[in-house]
Structures are given as structure tokens and as C-alpha cells.
Amino acid sequence: MFSATDRLPAELTSFVGREAELAGLAGLLRAGRLVTVTGPGGVGKTRLALRAAAAAAHRFADGVRLVEVGAVQDPLLLGHAVLEALRLTDSTARPPEDVLVEQLADRELLIVLDSCEHLVAPCAELVATLLRAAPGLRVLATSRETLRVPGEHRMPVSPLPVSTPDGAPAEAVRLFADRAAAVLPGFELTDRNLAEVTQLCRRLDGIPLAVELAAGRLRALSVEQIALRLNDRFRLLTGGDRSTPERHQTLRTTIGWSHELCTPQERLTWARLSVFSGSFDLESAEYVCVGDGLAAEELLDLIGELIGKSVLLREEGELGVRYRLLDTLREYGAQWLRATGEEYRLRCRHRDWYLGMAGWGEVEWFGPRQQETAERTRLAHPNLRTALEFCLAEPGEEQLALLLAGTLWFYWVGSGHLGEGRHWLDRALALAPEPTEARAKALWVTGYMATLQGDLVRARPALAECHRQALETGDDRALAYAVHRQGCAALIGDELGRATELFEDALWHYDAIGELNSNVLMAMFELGVAYLFQGETESGLHWLERVRETCEEHGEQWAYAYGLYAMAYSNWTAGELRTARAHARECVRLNHLFRDLLGVVLALDMLAVLETEGPAPDLYEARVLQGAAHRIWRAVGKPFFGSSSFTGPYRTCEERTREGLTEQEFGEAFGLGAALDLDQVAARVLGREPVEPPRNGPSPAAERLRGSVPTAGQRE
Known part of the structure; x- marks a missing residue:
């Protein structure tokens, strides 16, 4: 179960005012299933929505989730972004909207869709679909315009009041004072400055973002100087009309004025940082922004200055400090970047950084930093999408699109994003038909992912093309991968003898070119499984x-977890039940950390059949686990890939539970399991009675077999 607010960002500054709006929003959330907070940019829609969502979280059994729509530019990726934000990992080829309908049908959840204005129509369509299918779902959206969905409740947000009838400091004035104290310690409202601050907030129309930007200037200017310079700026931009300007003009004027008061280097940094989507770290900013008038040693201080001026936000997480621009300020910076003529060059540098990051991620996926790599890639996901979109939209960049989408195989596969990965690869393959190394890689990655989804109709032609191209071009690496993935297709197609030959051939090719990584380990695992399924236990255990051994030597955990599943299968067939349970549970634990649904569900089916074994079988729990596995398989693709070879534990478990339970218990237990989400089922499995951890050394049977089977590298 989701905890109430574990997916809402922490508030970085104090929340000032808005008591009436919060009360009204709380009432609307109780009365309606869709509430849209509307208002101009900078008025505080997001902050208000998040505060209201946090206050209402206790009413939702499955908590609250934030979806940052502003970081999504492609309407086709909106569903994937929602799945990712909700941690509802899905690896199927189904449209993400269909997956969301299924996953949310029985959830009591509040989703905050933030900054929908650039995707109003797709957001409206998705929200309408989800609300019809999920009666326990509520949606709180923020947008500059309503979604126009039936049943929508609109909550317009106005700027903060500047004055009160009794002369007490109004909300806008209190906000200015709060933010001023953060940049100028000791600042407080007094009888001497209250009138000046009030007048300044009035000139800013009480728009929170404008007020915060003005307060950020207090380190260099007094309140009087800020007001004087702002008034001069208004005269310049409004043709001398001192009457209250339109609010959007007020905000734009305030941002422009704040921009002009930045130093030339700060303005340049602001413009260059606008190429980032979502958050970014210092290293990425240094690579993308430094050079051509901006020195590396200047950047950190410039970022600090922009934070102090409320232009940049600073966020701290497990992987260190990250930064982000508010959408309104990013839009302004992007306009200036275009005006400087630097946009194309900066977007190329942005693309290059994330291409390099993907390359390093692929390398570090084989080693002890796999989980850190998965998390770093997750944080970079919005920027990776931006880089991919740039490559696909810019003529001449198609090969880099193939390379980037293919290099990210470890993230698409290992962190449960097969559907989105195929989206990018299909687009890139359609644009770049010429036979290149990048296309060969994209083909085997596509074939691999389609195989994992049980989609052999798509997998086999892609792998055959990769194989053919590799032979024609002499690409030995592509040939090894093509043969390997053709072995995977044969394995799930129940061609066990052919699968064994292909895996052995692939391992020989890998050895010949000196390849050793997680893919090679998976080929060993898959060969071992193919042998086990054919009853050749000695050969299977050898691999x-x-x-x-290789995983322990290199600190690799992802392929190791799959090896644990196969060992659990072997232990089960040998009657080593306690060891089988330990292996299967550790497989669930590791794959749950990676959000790898396939690894989780394979181990879950093993644990289900193991519940039917031993002197005190728990048939009801076994059927619960089968129900949970059924739900996860729906998010992976075809159950058991459509392969009969992988269904042995399931069939045995189903037969035993059907015989040992009443018809009511049989159906009831399955339904109970099918209602569990991924986090719940992992907690259920890992929280049961303690068992011995998987032994560090090999099992006695495996020890006897060590060295008894020749390796692929020893093949003639």
C-alpha cells in the first residue's frame, strides 16, 4: 500500500496564507472527483494543490501521487509518465491508458496532475477515461485553463490580497516578509517599511512568484530601490500607463525586470539552463552550460545566485543536490536562449550529455552500482525523453536516436519500461532504415524487449534482420547479440533444443570478442534454464x-536475481524446499528494488508452489500468491511469455490448490491476491517467517558438478 504522502515533494519554503482557498479546495475534493485549480502563471496553483493534497491524503487508502505533466512534451508519453509517477510498472505492449484503467480500477487514490495547460486535450481524455473506470480515484489538476471534463469542479486562484480592512499585513505582504527574511536575515515588517512593502506588492498585483522574485533582490537593494526600479520598468513596458496592468503582463514584466537585474553571466546561465526538463545536477549543468563566455569556475556561484533570486529551486535527495527551473521561468529563459542564437548548440550539448550518461549507465549496470545507476537514470528520465525527442525531430540526428534508445536497454528492461522503450525504438527504426551499428543494436534491443513481452511476431523479424545485417557487415558484436536473443525467442517458443544451441553459440561469440556484462550473464542463466527444463540438471547447474560466481566477483545483482530464480526451481525439483524458498524470496527482494516485474513474478510463482509443499502446506496462501502473480503477469505481457516450459510450477500449484480448497476458498484467495499491488505483495512475501538466507557457496549438488561441463569458450 502506498503511504499517504511519500510521493509528494517536501516543501522547501514556508506556506503563507491561502486559508480560505485551502478550505474551499478541501470541500471540492470531498464533493467531486475532478477538481482543476486554474489561474495565470506564477499565481501559486501548484503550491496550493500540493498543500491541499497533503491535507487530504489520510482519506485515501492508496495515498497521493504527483504527476509532473510540465516535463512531458509528447502526448503519447503522458500515460507512461503517469504510470511512472504512480510506480505502476508495466512492461506490456498495451497502451498505457489500458494498463492504468486495469491497475487503478480498485484503488482509492488521489492523483495530482500538475501543469496540464500544454497538454489540455490529452489530459482531459486520460482523466475522463480513468474516472469512468476507477470509482475510488480522484484527480486534482492544475492548469491555466480547465480540462472541460464532465463533472469537473473549477477552483480559480487569484493573486494574494495586498491589503486588509483592518490595516494588518495582508497575505502578499506577509509572503514578501517571509521570503525577504530568508535572503536578508533579520528583515521584518515595521511601521517604517510596511507602507512601502504594501505598495510594492500592490504594484506586483500580489502574484506570489512576482513577490518572491522581488524579495530575492533585497540582498543588493532596499525596498525603496526595488519599488523605484520596478515602477520605472512598468513605465517602460506599458508605455507609461501607471494603471494596474494585466496580471500576465505584470508577471512577465516582473520576470523581465528580475532578468535585467541579473548580471550578464546570471542571465546567460538562466537561458542555458532552460534546455533541461525536470531536475538536473551540477555535473550536467557544467557540461551543457560552460564555455563560450561562461567559465567552469563561475557556474556554481552563478547557480547559487539564481537560487538566492528565486529563479532556481534547490532539491536534495539520496544522490545529492539537484536543481530545477519553475516552468514559467524556464519558458522565459528558453525565449532568451532562442534570441541569442544558441538554442541548437545548447540542445546538442544537452543531447550529448544524456547520451554519455546512458553509455556510462550501460557500463555501470554490470557492477556493484546497478541500483544507483537505476535511480540516477530514473531521475534523468524527463531529460532523456527531451534528448530523444530532439534526435527524432532534428534532421540528421536519427542515428543518435537509435543509439540512445538502444543504449538505454538496461533501463527499459531492468526498471520496467519496456512499453516506452519500444515506443522510442519503433520511431527511430522507422526514420533510419540504413544498416548501421546503431540500427543493429536497436534491432536486437527491440527483439529482446518484444520477446520479454511474449510478442514473438515482432521479435523474430527484428532479430532476423539484425542477424542478417551483422553477417553482411561483419559486425561480430551485433551477431553475438542477435544469436543470443534468438535463443531467448526459441526458449519461450518451447524450442528447447534449438534454444540450447543458440545460447551456446552466443556464449562462444561473446567469449571470442571478449564481451562480459549483464547480457552475457543472462545468456548463461537462460542456457541453464533451458537445460533444467530438458531435465539435464548437471549442465543446468553448471551454468x-x-x-x-561471476555476479559475486563483479557485484552484479540484476542477473544474480534471475540466477536465484533458476536455483529455486532446481531446489524445488530436488526437494530442497527451505533453500528454494530462500532463493525465491531473495529474487523477489532484489527485483523489487529494480522494479523488474518479470523477475518478481517468476519468483512469486515459485513461492506459490512451495507453499503447497512440506509437512504443513498453506494452500490458501499459495492461491493468494497465484492471484498476485496473475496481476503482475498482466503488467508484463503474456503470462509465462505464452510458453508452456515456464508453467510447470504454476500448473502443479493450481492442481494442488484446486484439490485441497473449496471452490469458494479457491476463488476467494485468488481474488485477494489479485487485489495486491507490487509493493503489497513484496511486503507479504518478504515479511513472512524468517528463513535462512541463500548460502554464499554453491549447493552440494552444484559443488559436485563444478568443472564437469565444458564452457562455451572451450568449444571447438
């Missing part, structure tokens, strides 16, 4: 021992 699983190779997986274990």
Missing part, C-alpha cells in the same frame, strides 16, 4: 554456478 547457474557460472552466473553466481
Whole structure:
């Protein structure tokens, strides 16, 4: 179960005022299932919505989730972004909207869709679909315009009041004072400055973002100087009309004035940082922004100055400090970047950084930093999308699109994003038909992902083309991967003998070119499984021992987890039930950390059949686990890939539970399991009675077999 607010960002500054709006929004959230907070940019829609969502979180059994729509530019990726924000990992080829309908049908959840204005129509369509399908769902949206969905409640947000009838400091004035104290310690409202601050806030129309930007200037200017310079700026931009300007003009004027009061280097940094989507770290900013008038040693201080002026936000997480621009300020910076003529160059540098990041991620995926790599890539996901979109939209960049989408195979596969990965690869392959190394890689990655989804109709032609191209061009690496993934297709197609030959051939090719990484380990695992399914236990255990040894030597955990599943299967068939449970549970634990649904569900089916074994079987729990596995398989693709070879544990478990439970218990337990989400089922499995952890050394049977089977590298 989701905790109430574990997916809402922490408030970085104090929340000032808005008591009436919060009360009204709380009432609307109780009365309606869709509430849209509307208002101009900078008025505080997001802050208000998040505060209201946090206050209402206790009413939702499955908590609250924030979806940052502003970071999504492609309407086709909106559903994927929602899935990712909700941590509803899905690896199927189904449209993400269909997956959301299924996953949210029985949830009691509040979703905050933030900054919908640039995707109003797709957001409206998705929200309408989800609300019809999920009666326990409520949506709180923020947008500069309403979604126009039936049943929508609109909550317009106005700027903060500047004055009160009794002469007490109004909300806008209190906000200015609060933010001023943050940049100028000791600042407080007094009888001497209250009138000046009030007048300044009035000139800013009480728009929170404008007030915060003005307060950020207090480190260099007095309140009187800020007001004087702002008034001069208004005269310049409004043709001397001192009457209250339109609010959007007020905000734009305030941002422009704040921009002009920045130093030339700060303005340049602001413009260059606008190429980032979502958050970014210092290293990425240094690579993208430094040079051509901006020195590396200046950047950190410039970022600090922009934070102090409320232009940049600073966020701190497990992987360190990150920064982000508010959408309104990013838009302004992007306009200036275009005006400087630097946009194309900066977007190329942005693309290059994230291409390099993907490359390093692929390398570091084989080693002890796999989980850190997965998290770093997750944080970079909005920027990776931006880089991919740039490559696909810019003529001449198609090969880089293939390379970037293909290099990210470890994230698409290992963190449960097969559907989105295929989206990018299909687009890139359609644009770049010429036979290149990048296309070969994209083909085997596409074939691999389609195979994992049980989609052999798409997988086999892609892998055959990769194989053919590799032979024609002499690309030995592509040939090794094509043969390997053709082995995967044969394995789930129940061609076990052919699969064994292909895996052995692939491992020989890998050895010949000196390739050793997680893919090679997976080939060993898959060969071991193919042998086990054919009853050749000695050969199977040999290859699983190779997986274990290599993983322990290099600190690899992802392929290791799959090896644990195969060992659990072997333990089960040998009657080593306690060891089988330990292996299967550790497989669930590791794959849950990676959000790898396939690894979780394979181990879950093993744990289900193990509940039917031993002197005290728990048939009801076994059927619960089968129900949970059924739900996860729906998010992976075809159950058991459509393969009969992988269904042995499931069939045994189903037969035993059907015989041992009443018809009511049989259906009831399955329904209970099917209602569990990924986090709930992991907690259920890992929270049961303690068992011995997987032994560090090989099992006795495997120890006897060590060295008894020749390796692929020893093949003639």
C-alpha cells in the first residue's frame, strides 16, 4: 500500500496564507472527483494543490501521487509518465491508458496532475477515461485553463490580497516578509517599511512568484530601490500607463525586470539552463552550460545566485543536490536562449550529455552500482525523453536516436519500461532504415524487449534482420547479440533444443570478442534454464554456478536475481524446499528494488508452489500468491511469455490448490491476491517467517558438478 504522502515533494519554503482557498479546495475534493485549480502563471496553483493534497491524503487508502505533466512534451508519453509517477510498472505492449484503467480500477487514490495547460486535450481524455473506470480515484489538476471534463469542479486562484480592512499585513505582504527574511536575515515588517512593502506588492498585483522574485533582490537593494526600479520598468513596458496592468503582463514584466537585474553571466546561465526538463545536477549543468563566455569556475556561484533570486529551486535527495527551473521561468529563459542564437548548440550539448550518461549507465549496470545507476537514470528520465525527442525531430540526428534508445536497454528492461522503450525504438527504426551499428543494436534491443513481452511476431523479424545485417557487415558484436536473443525467442517458443544451441553459440561469440556484462550473464542463466527444463540438471547447474560466481566477483545483482530464480526451481525439483524458498524470496527482494516485474513474478510463482509443499502446506496462501502473480503477469505481457516450459510450477500449484480448497476458498484467495499491488505483495512475501538466507557457496549438488561441463569458450 502506498503511504499517504511519500510521493509528494517536501516543501522547501514556508506556506503563507491561502486559508480560505485551502478550505474551499478541501470541500471540492470531498464533493467531486475532478477538481482543476486554474489561474495565470506564477499565481501559486501548484503550491496550493500540493498543500491541499497533503491535507487530504489520510482519506485515501492508496495515498497521493504527483504527476509532473510540465516535463512531458509528447502526448503519447503522458500515460507512461503517469504510470511512472504512480510506480505502476508495466512492461506490456498495451497502451498505457489500458494498463492504468486495469491497475487503478480498485484503488482509492488521489492523483495530482500538475501543469496540464500544454497538454489540455490529452489530459482531459486520460482523466475522463480513468474516472469512468476507477470509482475510488480522484484527480486534482492544475492548469491555466480547465480540462472541460464532465463533472469537473473549477477552483480559480487569484493573486494574494495586498491589503486588509483592518490595516494588518495582508497575505502578499506577509509572503514578501517571509521570503525577504530568508535572503536578508533579520528583515521584518515595521511601521517604517510596511507602507512601502504594501505598495510594492500592490504594484506586483500580489502574484506570489512576482513577490518572491522581488524579495530575492533585497540582498543588493532596499525596498525603496526595488519599488523605484520596478515602477520605472512598468513605465517602460506599458508605455507609461501607471494603471494596474494585466496580471500576465505584470508577471512577465516582473520576470523581465528580475532578468535585467541579473548580471550578464546570471542571465546567460538562466537561458542555458532552460534546455533541461525536470531536475538536473551540477555535473550536467557544467557540461551543457560552460564555455563560450561562461567559465567552469563561475557556474556554481552563478547557480547559487539564481537560487538566492528565486529563479532556481534547490532539491536534495539520496544522490545529492539537484536543481530545477519553475516552468514559467524556464519558458522565459528558453525565449532568451532562442534570441541569442544558441538554442541548437545548447540542445546538442544537452543531447550529448544524456547520451554519455546512458553509455556510462550501460557500463555501470554490470557492477556493484546497478541500483544507483537505476535511480540516477530514473531521475534523468524527463531529460532523456527531451534528448530523444530532439534526435527524432532534428534532421540528421536519427542515428543518435537509435543509439540512445538502444543504449538505454538496461533501463527499459531492468526498471520496467519496456512499453516506452519500444515506443522510442519503433520511431527511430522507422526514420533510419540504413544498416548501421546503431540500427543493429536497436534491432536486437527491440527483439529482446518484444520477446520479454511474449510478442514473438515482432521479435523474430527484428532479430532476423539484425542477424542478417551483422553477417553482411561483419559486425561480430551485433551477431553475438542477435544469436543470443534468438535463443531467448526459441526458449519461450518451447524450442528447447534449438534454444540450447543458440545460447551456446552466443556464449562462444561473446567469449571470442571478449564481451562480459549483464547480457552475457543472462545468456548463461537462460542456457541453464533451458537445460533444467530438458531435465539435464548437471549442465543446468553448471551454468547457474557460472552466473553466481561471476555476479559475486563483479557485484552484479540484476542477473544474480534471475540466477536465484533458476536455483529455486532446481531446489524445488530436488526437494530442497527451505533453500528454494530462500532463493525465491531473495529474487523477489532484489527485483523489487529494480522494479523488474518479470523477475518478481517468476519468483512469486515459485513461492506459490512451495507453499503447497512440506509437512504443513498453506494452500490458501499459495492461491493468494497465484492471484498476485496473475496481476503482475498482466503488467508484463503474456503470462509465462505464452510458453508452456515456464508453467510447470504454476500448473502443479493450481492442481494442488484446486484439490485441497473449496471452490469458494479457491476463488476467494485468488481474488485477494489479485487485489495486491507490487509493493503489497513484496511486503507479504518478504515479511513472512524468517528463513535462512541463500548460502554464499554453491549447493552440494552444484559443488559436485563444478568443472564437469565444458564452457562455451572451450568449444571447438
